[in-house]
Amino acid sequence: MKRIATIILNRNLPEVTVQLYAHLSKFDGDLTDIYIVEAGSDAHKLSKYATWHANTPKIMQDGLRYGRGMNFGQIQILEGGKFEQYDAFFAHERH
Amino acid sequence: MIHQSLQSFLQKRHCTLLGVGPMSVNCVDATIELANEHEVPILMIASRRQIDSEEFGGGYVNNWSTQEFARYVTDKDKKGKILLARDHGGPWQSIKEKDEKLGLRRAMESAKSSYRADIAAGFQVLHIDPSVDIHGQPDIDEVLDRVFDLYDFCWMQAQQLRQEIIFEVGTEEQSGSTNSQEELGYTLNAIKEFCVQNKIPQPTFLVVQCGTRVMEMRNVGSFDSPIRVADEIPAKIQLPKMIEICNRHGILTKVHNTDYLSDDALQWHPRLGIHAANVAPEFGVAESKALVNILETNGLRHIADRFLEIAYDSNKWDKWMLDNTTATDRDRSLIAGHYVFSTPVCKELKIEAARELAKKGLDLEMHLKEQLKQSILRYFRNFRLTRTV
Numbered sequence: 001m002k003r004i005a006t007i008i009l010n011r012n013l014p015e016v017t018v019q020l021y022a023h024l025s026k027f028d029g030d031l032t033d034i035y036i037v038e039a040g041s042d043a044h045k046l047s048k049y050a051t052w053h054a055n056t057p058k059i060m061q062d063g064l065r066y067g068r069g070m071n072f073g074q075i076q077i078l079e080g081g082k083f084e085q086y087d088a089f090f091a092h093e094r095h
Numbered sequence: 096m097i098h099q100s101l102q103s104f105l106q107k108r109h110c111t112l113l114g115v116g117p118m119s120v121n122c123v124d125a126t127i128e129l130a131n132e133h134e135v136p137i138l139m140i141a142s143r144r145q146i147d148s149e150e151f152g153g154g155y156v157n158n159w160s161t162q163e164f165a166r167y168v169t170d171k172d173k174k175g176k177i178l179l180a181r182d183h184g185g186p187w188q189s190i191k192e193k194d195e196k197l198g199l200r201r202a203m204e205s206a207k208s209s210y211r212a213d214i215a216a217g218f219q220v221l222h223i224d225p226s227v228d229i230h231g232q233p234d235i236d237e238v239l240d241r242v243f244d245l246y247d248f249c250w251m252q253a254q255q256l257r258q259e260i261i262f263e264v265g266t267e268e269q270s271g272s273t274n275s276q277e278e279l280g281y282t283l284n285a286i287k288e289f290c291v292q293n294k295i296p297q298p299t300f301l302v303v304q305c306g307t308r309v310m311e312m313r314n315v316g317s318f319d320s321p322i323r324v325a326d327e328i329p330a331k332i333q334l335p336k337m338i339e340i341c342n343r344h345g346i347l348t349k350v351h352n353t354d355y356l357s358d359d360a361l362q363w364h365p366r367l368g369i370h371a372a373n374v375a376p377e378f379g380v381a382e383s384k385a386l387v388n389i390l391e392t393n394g395l396r397h398i399a400d401r402f403l404e405i406a407y408d409s410n411k412w413d414k415w416m417l418d419n420t421t422a423t424d425r426d427r428s429l430i431a432g433h434y435v436f437s438t439p440v441c442k443e444l445k446i447e448a449a450r451e452l453a454k455k456g457l458d459l460e461m462h463l464k465e466q467l468k469q470s471i472l473r474y475f476r477n478f479r480l481t482r483t484v
Contacts, residue, residue, distance in 0.1 A: 056292050067203055067244035075251050075293075083255055 004032040005077060006090040009069035010047060011039050017047040020092060032090065033082075037073045039064035052076050066093050097178070097219055097261050098299045101347070104136060110479035111364040114138035114180065114349075115471060116375025117145055118433045119382055120157050121460060123168065125467040130176035133481045138220060139168060140182035140373050143189040148212030151189050157437050161209075165216035180220035180263070181213045182373065185245060187227045196229065203241065207248050214252045214260060220299070221249055222263040235281065238266045243289050250295045263349060265302030276336055279303065283344050300349040300371060303337050306330040307352040310417045312380055312430060316352065319360040331363065338368045347371060353474075361477035372478070376415070376430075378470055383432025385466035386459075390448055393455060398448045402441065403428040409435050 006024055010017040017036060024034055035051040040063040046053060054064060054072050064072060070091050077083050101112065115126045117139055130137040146154040146164045153160045159167065168177055186202035187193050189209065197205060203225075210221060225233075225241035233241070242264055253260045266282055283301065290297040306317035306329075318330045341348045347370035353361070354377035364372055383406070390399035406412075407424055411431035416422065422430075435441045449459040475481045 058288070058292065065240065065244070066200060067207075068240075068247065071244065071247045071251060075247065078251055078255055 001085055002031060002033050003085070003087040004090055005082075005086045005088075006032045006034045006092065007070055007073035008034065008036045008092045009039055009064070009066065009073070010036055010041060010050075011063045012041045012045040014041075014045050014047040018049060021047070021049045033086075035073055035077070037064070037069055037076075039069045039072065066091070069093070097259055098296075101136065101299065105347070105370055108479060109365055111369050112136065112138065112371035113471075113474050113478055113480060114140040114182070114371060114373035116182070116373070116378065117141050117156055117164070118375060118379035119436050121382060121464045122378050122433075122467055123156075124171070125464045125471060127168065127171045127177055128464075129468055129471055129475065131172065131174045133475065134174065134176065135475070135480045136176055136178060138178045138180045138371065138373075140180045140220075140222075140375065142182045142375075143184065143209060147189055148209055150208060150212070151191050155434050155437060161212045161218075162216045165218065169217065178220050179216075179218040180222065181210070181218050182222050182375075183224045183265075184210055184213070184222055185225040185227065186241070187229050188224065193229055199228075199230070203244060206245060210245065210249050211252050214249065214256055214258055217258070219259065220261050220263060222265060222300075222302075223249070223298075224265045224302075226266055235266065235278070239282065239285050239289075242266065242286070246289070246298075247293055247295060261296075261300075262298035263300035263302065264298045265349075265351070276333075276340065279337055279340055283340065283346065287344060297344070297346060299347055301341055301346045302351055303334070303341070303348050305334050305337070305350045305369070307350060307356065309352045309354045309376055309415070311415055311420065311422055312355065312377075312426065314352070314355040315417070319356050331367070334367050334369070342368075349373070358473070358477050361474065364477070365479045372474075374474060376433075378467055379433030380429055381470040382436075382463055382467055383429045385463050386432070386445075386448075387429070389452065389457070389459065389462055393452060393457065395448060395451055398444060398451070402432070402444055405438070405441055405444070406431040406435050411435070 008017060008020060021034055021036065036047055036049050038046050038050045038053040040054060040059040074089060115137055117123045126137055126139060141164065144154055145156045146159055146161055149160045165179055168179060184206060186206045192202050192205050213221060223242050223245045225238055225245065246262060264286060287297060307314055308316035338348045349371040350369055351373045353372040353374050386402065387399045403425060406428040409431050411434035412427040415430050452459050
């Protein structure tokens, strides 16, 4: 069981997000779970590893900034029952 | 459950709930005792300058950290009548965040860290107030965005710790005038939309600007003004409409800076249907006045003078001064007194004073607490919280 959750916040930058995911996965994949929040990304610009797509009309229009984007990711993890498993959250922003 | 029990109390009593600032240990004790004696729920509204987590070095009230303060209150509050509340949580609301001139993101992270400690310590009411920005004047949409960031963060933390919390939202600092109805409607609609979309309960309280503003030792806002303020609809006309808007959204109306209002003005609060009101510095000043008074009337003027000097030298009175002030040095000292109660030098002074007064059969701390109770009871009476005093 991994004790760190890495959350990548992305909007419409699938390539760099995939590169970041691949890098983290290769060098730290044994330590961390990696989640990608697509905050208002267009459907054709989702990264291939997207975990969640925040796509309410408001978010599609304005996106989510760092704080609320990370909250979104953590809430999904909480609702998925995995929040307790982690000792730390590592946040990345891509947009 | 907290929201429902407050609402049911309000419906039964047609009263205004009181929020008391924990200005000192005596103020905290007096509030707990009155809440328990009269079986009335009281919000203990701690600002970040008064009480904050260890990470921020605690606060000026008894140097308590959030956790120590919460433990002290819950241990003493036998009937569970006190609601621990964070007043004005948010970025740059701590002196440390201001002094270090933090940027937005770091200030938000810092505010979240403080809220996390509040929730872990058992605070039940969180006031989300990102209206302060030391780098500029954010517009309403920017402020709302920060509200939502802090709101869903706190909600998530509470869910994780399985703690029940309710929210108070305010988007403006004390201005001494009133909001416009359009502004209030816009804010409420945005908050409601956010809560529905994110499946988070809507706030229990919304802070409405009703024309109150505390400066020096009086209320200089338009609420209690005998004359109309230019270009402003009087509070007694404006407020019912504001309250009606809040009621329509199922949100309770809260007002801040109610200190020093006349009995007549306070009695309007339950009549108008204002659900809750905060009072803080008045009680700090009441205790300082009581302290100086008992010393001066019992031949201990030299101790009173030293206390006044320490308070004056702290400069904590500065932010409360009007531009065209006529306040004396003594007034300034009384305004700043509660900020220095917990300094080592003031503690020593009070020990010396208590020893001298004990020789005359007087209990200093008991006397101060009783004086504070009289100040707090004025609000109990005028807000219809009790009918027996």
